[in-house]
Structure formats: C-alpha cells, structure tokens
Amino acid sequence: xxxxxELNNREQWAIQCMDRQLVVLDDLTxxxxxxxxWLALERQAGSYARHxxxxxxxxxIFPGARDRMxxxxxxxxxxxxxxxxxxxxxxxxxxxxxxxxxxxRLAVIGKGGAGKTVTxxxxxxxxxxxxxxxxxxxxxxxxxxxxxxxxxxxxxxMPEGSIEEHPGSxxxxxLTGDMTPIQxxxxxxxxxxxxxxxxxxGKIGPASEGGGTDKSAAKQSVAALVHLMxxxxxxxxxxxxxxxxxPTTPFERYHAFSEDVVVVVGPAWRSAMTARRLLxxxxxxxxxxxxxxxxxxxxxxxxxxxxxxxxxxxxxxVERQGLAPLDACPGSPAIVALRELASLFLSAAREAAPID
Ligand SMILES: Nc1ncnc2c1ncn2[C@@H]1O[C@H](COP(=O)(O)OP(=O)(O)O)[C@@H](O)[C@H]1O
Ligand SMILES: [Mg+2]
Numbered sequence: 044x045x046x047x048x049e050l051n052n053r054e055q056w057a058i059q060c061m062d063r064q065l066v067v068l069d070d071l072t073x074x075x076x077x078x079x080x081w082l083a084l085e086r087q088a089g090s091y092a093r094h095x096x097x098x099x100x101x102x103x104i105f106p107g108a109r110d111r112m113x114x115x116x117x118x119x120x121x122x123x124x125x126x127x128x129x130x131x132x133x134x135x136x137x138x139x140x141x142x143x144x145x146x147x148r149l150a151v152i153g154k155g156g157a158g159k160t161v162t163x164x165x166x167x168x169x170x171x172x173x174x175x176x177x178x179x180x181x182x183x184x185x186x187x188x189x190x191x192x193x194x195x196x197x198x199x200x201m202p203e204g205s206i207e208e209h210p211g212s213x214x215x216x217x218l219t220g221d222m223t224p225i226q227x228x229x230x231x232x233x234x235x236x237x238x239x240x241x242x243x244x245g246k247i248g249p250a251s252e253g254g255g256t257d258k259s260a261a262k263q264s265v266a267a268l269v270h271l272m273x274x275x276x277x278x279x280x281x282x283x284x285x286x287x288x289x290p291t292t293p294f295e296r297y298h299a300f301s302e303d304v305v306v307v308v309g310p311a312w313r314s315a316m317t318a319r320r321l322l323x324x325x326x327x328x329x330x331x332x333x334x335x336x337x338x339x340x341x342x343x344x345x346x347x348x349x350x351x352x353x354x355x356x357x358x359x360x361v362e363r364q365g366l367a368p369l370d371a372c373p374g375s376p377a378i379v380a381l382r383e384l385a386s387l388f389l390s391a392a393r394e395a396a397p398i399d
Contacts, residue, residue, distance in 0.1 A: 085126035171238045184287055205267065
C-alpha cells in the first residue's frame with residue numbers, strides 16, 4: 044500500500060466514519076439474539092447505506108475515499124444480507140410484527156414557530172410513558188426542547204468526553220471514538236421526565252446572556268449529534284429529533300437517521316412555503332403533515348394536513364411560563380391531539396417502514 048496517495052483531512056474523516064460504522068454493525072451482530080435484533084441490524088446497515096448514497100451522489104466529495112466508499116457499500120449490503128439470512132426461517136407475519144415493533148426514528152421538521160419543539164417533547168414523553176426507551180435530541184441552535192420536556196434549560200449538552208477534535212469533521216469536532224453511539228447515550232444523555240434521555244447542543248455559554256446560544260458549543264456538537272443519532276442501531280430505542288427550522292438543515296442530512304418525519308406547518312403562509320420545500324427532501328421516508336395552531340383557517344393549498352393540532356391558548360401560556368405542557372396542561376386540546384398522534388405512532392397496526 045506504499046503508493047496510496049495522501050488523503051486529506053476530510054477524506055481521512057470519511058474513512059474513520061466508515062470504520063466506526065463497522066464497529067457499530069459488528070457490535071449489533073455480536074449482540075443479536077432475536078428476530079427484532081437482526082431486523083435492527085438490517086435497518087442500521089440500510090441507514091448507513093442511505094447516508095453513504097448521499098456522499099456517493101456527489102462526485103466532488105472525498106475523491107480520495109471513493110474506492111473505500113464503494114467497498115463500504117458492499118460491506119453494508121453484506122451485513123443486511125447476513126441479517127436477512129438469520130431471519131429467513133421466520134414466517135412473514137412474525138417478521139412484519141417484529142419490524143413494526145422496532146424503535147421509532149422520528150425527525151420533526153418545519154418552520155420556526157410552527158410547533159416542532161412542543162410536538163417533539165410531548166411525543167418523546169408519551170413514548171416513554173408507554174414504556175419505551177427514548178432519546179430526544181435538540182438540533183436547533185435556538186434550543187427549547189429541554190425546557191419543553193420539563194428540564195432546566197441549561198441541561199443536556201454534549202459534555203466533555205463525548206466529543207473530540209478532528210480536523211476533517213464539520214467545524215472540527217466529532218463524536219468520541221472511545222464508545223459506540225449508544226454507549227455515549229447511556230453514559231452522557233441527561234435524564235428528562237418519564238425516563239426520556241436528552242442530548243442537545245450544549246450549555247448556554249456566557250456569550251448568551253443576551254438570550255442567544257453559545258454558538259461554539261453548538262458547532263462543536265452538531266456533527267457529533269448527527270452521527271450519534273445515525274449510529275443508534277438498538278432495536279428497542281426510539282430516537283426523536285427536533286430539527287432546526289428551514290430547508291437548509293435537512294439538506295445537510297441532519298435527518299439521515301430518520302424513518303419517519305413529521306412536518307409541522309402553522310397557519311402562516313411562510314410556514315407552508317417551508318413545508319413545501321421540505322417535503323421533497325424527505326422522500327422515501329414515511330412523512331406526515333401535521334397542521335398546528337390552526338383556528339378555523341383552511342389547509343394551505345396543496346398541503347393537506349393528515350393530522351391536526353388545534354390552537355390552544357392554555358398551551359401557549361404554560362409554554363410562556365417555561366413549563367412542560369404535558370405536566371402543566373395535560374388535558375388541553377393540543378395535548379389531547381398530541382396523545383392521538385403518539386398513539387398513531389405506537390399503534391401495532393402501524394405499517395413497517397420500507398427498506399431501501
Ligand atoms: N397548538 C398551539 N396553540 C397555541 N400555541 C402554540 C401551539 N403550538 C405551539 N404553540 C406556541 O407557539 C410557539 C412556537 O412553538 P414551538 O413548539 O416552540 O415551535 P418551533 O419549535 O417549531 O419553533 C411557542 O410559544 C408555543 O407555545
Ligand atoms: Mg423549536
């Protein structure tokens with residue numbers, strides 16, 4: 044291998060990412076002891092393959108790592124095949140049931156103010172109340188998920204020890220390589236009510252006394268959080284992310300981890316404009332358009348809501364006070380609707396996610 048061309052930082056980082064994916068897949072393989080666990084392995088290999096596809100689709104990205112990427116694609120297909128072989132004897136019905144029972148991978152997107160945070164936090168807690176293991180992640184640089192979950196606002200950043208520097212990573216930081224993503228969650232995620240675990244962009248630093256966010260903490264954490272969510276292959280964990288508003292974020296593949304997408308749309312036309320731009324970007328996933336805060340306004344043209352959360356002044360008031368709506372107004376109309384949305388996700392009748 045003496046004539047291997049020098050790889051730049053970005054290429055080295057990409058190769059390290061692929062190496063780490065293999066560690067996760069080997070770990071899942073070693074621990075696989077049920078149909079659900081094998082299906083989780085298949086799903087995880089599929090998520091990585093989808094993410095890899097976005098790298099391969101761009102000729103200009105990491106040219107020196109492209110051979111490795113193609114080899115990685117073959118490796119990923121091998122893990123998926125191994126998993127399918129393991130469950131080959133299981134009958135179709137049991138297979139479908141196991142697939143439908145896998146942990147939920149949900150990205151909540153939409154324009155700022157649409158209601159993403161209240162939707163994410165309430166679903167996360169309701170899933171946990173149903174006995175599930177839930178990781179809730181705040182990927183919005185204007186954080187709010189922790190408070191909406193019922194935590195102190197400054198809790199739940201990516202702490203020291205969970206991230207490390209790498210010159211090739213986005214903003215120069217990445218998830219630590221000392222642990223697998225699920226181990227990072229188990230060790231570092233903050234405890235939120237109902238047993239929800241929480242991770243976000245970090246402590247609000249001194250720079251934020253005017254009300255902003257510590258941008259450097261956010262930048263150090265973003266790549267780590269994105270890869271952490273993508274790397275959780277456990278069959279029994281739900282992962283919910285509250286994504287920064289607007290179309291740029293999903294375009295950067297922050298939602299690469301997700302199988303389900305909730306697009307929250309408010310009554311303002313700008314909110315509809317954002318939602319329309321976002322929908323094509325989440326093609327191939329199960330997406331549901333949720334209208335929120337509507338009074339008696341009609342649906343936006345061409346954007347029929349599949350689910351409705353009504354305008355709810357009580358919810359707005361408890362949120363203004365910094366309380367978790369699920370605790371402070373558990374019977375208010377918006378929370379009642381969110382309970383229905385949660386049962387939709389939890390219902391056994393829910394179809395299994397498509398596999399790529
Ligand atoms: N159904 C609703 N009725 C009334 N107010 C709402 C409703 N949903 C959200 N809000 C309020 O609207 C604001 C934006 O909600 P939030 O969940 O923070 O949106 P996003 O995270 O998309 O920016 C908050 O002040 C919240 O309390
Ligand atoms: Mg928000």
